[in-house]
Amino acid sequence: MTTIRNTSELKELLMSERVNKNLSVPQLVEKVLMREEGTLTSTGAVKAETGTYTGRSPKDKFIVDEPSVRNKIDWGKVNQPISEESFDRLYTKVLNHLGEKEELFVFEGFAGADAASRLPIRVVNERAWHNLFAHQLFIRPEKGEQWSSQNEAPFTILSAPSLKADPETDGTRSETFIIVSFEQRTILIGGTEYAGEMKKSIFSVMNYLLPQNDILPMHCSANVGAEGDVALFFGLSGTGKTTLSADADRKLIGDDEHGWSDNGVFNIEGGCYAKCINLSEEKEPQIFDAIRFGSVLENVVLDPETHEADYDDSRLTENTRAAYPLQAMKNIVDPSRAGHPNTIVFLTADAFGVLPPISKLTKEQAMYHFLSGYTSKLAGTERGITEPEATFSTCFGSPFLPLEPTVYAEMLGKKLEEHDAEVFLVNTGWTGGAYGTGSRMKLAYTRAMVRAALHGELANAETAKNGLFGLETPLHVPGVPDDVLQPRFAWKNESDYEAKAMELAMKFKENFKKFTSVDESIARLGGPIV
Secondary structure, eight states: OOOOTTHHHHHHHHTSTTEEESOOHHHHHHHHHHTTSOEEOTTSOEEEOOTTOOSBOGGGEEEEOOTTTTTTSOBTTTBEEEOHHHHHHHHHHHHHHHHTSSOEEEEEEEEOSOTTTOEEEEEEESSHHHHHHHHHHSBOOOTTOOOOBTTBOOEEEEEETTOOOOHHHHOOSSSOEEEEETTTTEEEEESOOOTHHHHHHHHHHHHHHGGGGTOEEEEEEEEEOTTSOEEEEEOOTTSSHHHHHOOTTSEEEESSEEEEETTEEEESOSEEEEEOTTOOTTTOHHHHHHOSTTOEEESOEEOTTTOOEETTOOSSOSOOEEEEEGGGSSSBOSSSEEOOEEEEEEEEOOTTSOSOSEEEEOHHHHHHHHHHOEEEEOTTSBTTOOSOEEEEOGGGOGGGOOSOHHHHHHHHHHHHHHHOOEEEEEEOSEESSSTTTSEEOOHHHHHHHHHHHHTTTTTTOOEEEOTTTOOEEESOBTTBOHHHHSHHHHSSOHHHHHHHHHHHHHHHHHHHTTOTTSOHHHHHHHSOOO
């Protein structure tokens, strides 16, 4: 095992009397309020604001260029290298910065509900509300359970949001930095208050480690039905993973990050991080009810007198968030593990408004759309995104994939062959026109289509083939108007639809050219027919 440098300074810091280690939820809430880091809402949740950065900062994320990972990482715009020297300087800066604080907060837990492959993690925060976030999002050890062993050093997050980097001397792009060192098993976060950086950094680490054990890491939500049938929902933030997996008739495994091993599916996290813009009790009752004492609300506007949350108010950001433990949900699998998937759903928020609301995919189409990862970045999920922006995110999680995309794609293809799961492409984006002209797909329609897929009602349904994209789309789905199912009929002008569809098809074609090592049959049989 690689020798980890700088351990003595960290040990000294963690042994300080100023460190609050593994506080309970009530203790952390008290700290948040005493330190005036947040406000108590009418339901007992803690509301905090993240200031300038209300979403992830992907351009400020780096991986340390170290000998043991140098030839494994898929270096580029997503996985930017930073030198070991720069990491060591920033590591010292972060430790010195944290050492000056009157109080620090430490959480010790796990990533991964599968005991055979779980990762011990330690989160060190200068903010009490960030530590409450970590407590609720990661897996908490059972009472008396051993957290770590001498055989495996934990991955440590050092979070110093009030410390700003100097790009000229620190080798960063801006004042913000998220730096992962696999050899030192350390993540440095500074210059941003956005709590989601902690969650996604650990997911990136798992995306590197799990494939080494033949486990497919997945950016997806998962649930299981009464008969033990498992469903996966892939998609980027805002496409509906959390919403669609929170089904009153099914038990939730997890809402965002999972592994698929030889034994089945397991959750990587211990909580949920749900978008809550326009959240309502009527549309999403399980999420609405989960936001109570111990939950964390990010950038949600409150009524100044009643402290009731106004989920429709986006003045701080469109990317308002709620973090809560899985146990806050009524229908969950505990521990959060289940069997192999029966149904897989690829969610895309099509800003062009031309993809069918649901299509059943062949194996080649499934591989094509998994590698393509087409969707739209929605407002607020990243800095600078103010309206939907068409994008291709490989494997529906490109920002979090340290390895070559084909590693994950080939693992998925192998799993599909072994377990014969049905795969569907579901458009939760626009219909009747592109963004700005058309309207967002109604959640009730999407739920009805997904329910039909999960219940096997689409297995023998009459379909029509989309001529351009080659997708088989059902002509009838209970609870959904027939004209909604065929996108060209939802547009007022068919020629406008054809032009926009061709524009998107060519984007698919151009994007897929980068996958030079993929079997030709996937490109030929899986993509648009143009």
